[in-house]
Amino acid sequence: MNKQEIVAVLSDATKNDWLFKEADRIRREYVGDEVHLRGLIEFSNICKRACKYCGLRSPNKNVERYRILKDEILVYAKKAVSMGYRTIVLQSGEDEFYDTDKMCEIIRELKKHDIALTLSIGEKTYEEFKAFKKEGADRYLLRIETTDKNLYNQMHPNASYENRVKCLYDLKSLGYETGTGCLVGLPNQTIDSLADDILFFKELNADMVGIGPFIPHNETPLKDEKQGDFWLALKVMALTRIILPDINIPATTAMETLNPNGRIIALQSGANVVMPNVTSREYRAKYEIYPGKICINENPEQCRGCIEAKIQSIGRTVSKDKGFRNTKKESD
Numbered sequence: 001m002n003k004q005e006i007v008a009v010l011s012d013a014t015k016n017d018w019l020f021k022e023a024d025r026i027r028r029e030y031v032g033d034e035v036h037l038r039g040l041i042e043f044s045n046i047c048k049r050a051c052k053y054c055g056l057r058s059p060n061k062n063v064e065r066y067r068i069l070k071d072e073i074l075v076y077a078k079k080a081v082s083m084g085y086r087t088i089v090l091q092s093g094e095d096e097f098y099d100t101d102k103m104c105e106i107i108r109e110l111k112k113h114d115i116a117l118t119l120s121i122g123e124k125t126y127e128e129f130k131a132f133k134k135e136g137a138d139r140y141l142l143r144i145e146t147t148d149k150n151l152y153n154q155m156h157p158n159a160s161y162e163n164r165v166k167c168l169y170d171l172k173s174l175g176y177e178t179g180t181g182c183l184v185g186l187p188n189q190t191i192d193s194l195a196d197d198i199l200f201f202k203e204l205n206a207d208m209v210g211i212g213p214f215i216p217h218n219e220t221p222l223k224d225e226k227q228g229d230f231w232l233a234l235k236v237m238a239l240t241r242i243i244l245p246d247i248n249i250p251a252t253t254a255m256e257t258l259n260p261n262g263r264i265i266a267l268q269s270g271a272n273v274v275m276p277n278v279t280s281r282e283y284r285a286k287y288e289i290y291p292g293k294i295c296i297n298e299n300p301e302q303c304r305g306c307i308e309a310k311i312q313s314i315g316r317t318v319s320k321d322k323g324f325r326n327t328k329k330e331s332d
């Protein structure tokens with residue numbers, strides 16, 4: 001599909017049913033019916049950046065900040081492994097407390113388990129990415145957020161679009177399974193730029209793509225803006241499946257926040273991954289990137305049971321393997 005065709009599909013509501021069915025068919029053909037669960041540990045909500053949409057931005061003083069230290073991270077990981085998770089995702093704000101040495105130590109300990117490890121800890125230098133890879137990190141998630149450079153610069157004070165792109169190519173060149181993605185519904189975002197986002201995923205040859213609707217947070221400069229449209233986010237996701245047929249695509253938490261059945265709808269429109277939270281309840285509400293986040297009153301066992309039942313209710317199964325894009329790596 002070229003850009004014109006992508007724009008045409010995104011702009012035409014009469015194509016929605018065709019698009020979702022086609023993405024579902026391609027998902028089944030290329031990655032099968034198994035759903036990969038990734039156990040998410042949100043280990044710090046401290047962030048030095050000031051992304052205008054995010055509740056964790058540093059200027060927000062109305063959030064109780066926390067850090068989970070190595071030993072406690074290991075407890076959650078061990079529990080996740082015992083519940084059958086084969087991937088752990090470590091996510092945080094850009095928190096300089098976890099310097100290269102501290103992160104390497106955490107990675108080393110986590111990789112003693114037979115799991116794939118994903119990092120989602122923001123922009124780092126090439127040397128840092130290299131050090132994490134050497135310790136055994138397998139994957140990295142860093143959304144480009146938007147490929148509209150002007151919009152990117154408006155949304156990210158004191159940050160550089162070029163550096164975001166450089167990080168993604170550095171991750172690719174270091175052999176990470178590289179995940180990216182975008183927000184849908186940012187103020188002044190156009191359909192044209194969403195089409196560019198999809199083409200960017202293709203150009204990068206992203207291994208994973210997470211698409212989330214923008215949800216305004218009261219303690220941010222975007223508090224009075226309109227929230228993103230669930231269906232438009234779903235369309236961007238479905239088109240991504242058609243254009244990159246064999247990648248991993250999560251049914252995102254933000255989608256379920258806007259639609260009570262959002263993750264199941266996403267799993268039936270191209271997605272094949274879900275990322276349940278595996279940390280204890282005490283931290284969940286504090287990792288408030290946007291309001292209304294799901295699962296803040298549940299514990300890891302409840303989430304695991306809940307999501308497994310949902311997956312089974314649509315005739316799909318939870319995968320028992322690590323769920324790399326390139327399945328050859330499974331025997332490594």
Ligand code: SAM
Nearest residue numbers: 053054092093094120122143213214215289290
């Ligand atoms: N700090 C790391 C980073 O930014 O890459 C990882 C954590 S960050 C909270 C993870 C993702 O949350 C971001 O990539 C962004 O797309 C999403 N996010 C932040 N604020 C959001 C909002 N208001 N609505 C929807 N998604 C949001």
Ligand code: SF4
Nearest residue numbers: 047049051054057093
């Ligand atoms: Fe920090 Fe990530 Fe939120 Fe930006 S999106 S403020 S980098 S946690």
Ligand code: FES
Nearest residue numbers: 295298303306307
């Ligand atoms: Fe957490 Fe359903 S996945 S309650």
